[in-house]
Amino acid sequence: MGERFLAREFFDRPADRVAPDLLGRVLVHDTPAGRIAVRLTETEAYGLPGEDPASHTYRGQTPRNSVMFGESGHMYVYFTYGMHFCANLVCLPRGMGSAVLLRAGEIVEGAGLARAAREATRAAGPAPRRIPERDLARGPARLAVALGLGRDHNGLDCCGAGPLRVLAGEAAAPTAIGVGPRTGIANGKETLWRFWIKADPTVSPHRQHMPRRRA
């Protein structure tokens, strides 16, 4: 018998309800080289146009964020800081514009593939030290690299016949979940939409938004 996966209706809910419900669940990516799987330990919810100033959809639909306005359960991958990709899962039915950012997790399968992908992105230098197991997917851009996610995965359905799925396992217990402000954003700090598994070493350190100095 095959594995069971989260279905569309799981994602047809507000992002701030889906985000904590994803914690402890396993996202799998079946690549040609093999399966890479991550147990999600940290997520953030991003809300609707005109409502959440931190969301990419705040000012309405654009070519970049159009996946967020599509069917739920699809993956929204965006490019940022000129060098990083971040992966999200779209929430709420078509036309709404909401998603959950996958911020961190524990690699539970395909650690060799994940490590190779992570090491390949580092600048060439003398004797780079081995990346600790806990850091393989500790942070949204690191998670994307470890899972092999990039431009090509933007818009992929994670509830259909593609290579991406979330296993229908048990979520983390509500008592084990921490709640707080989202990381690295300039606006919307008062909304407590960051969720993580308490005491889990793969949760990323919370960073303040750093306004960049002028040149």
Next chain:
DNA sequence: TAATTGATTTACT
């Protein structure tokens, strides 16, 4: 058309 900024990571002082 130019300037600015960002749901970040890494390296270095």
Next chain:
DNA sequence: GTAAATCAATTAC
């Protein structure tokens, strides 16, 4: 602790 890397979406002029 701070700075650099690097590009596309957005905002300013």
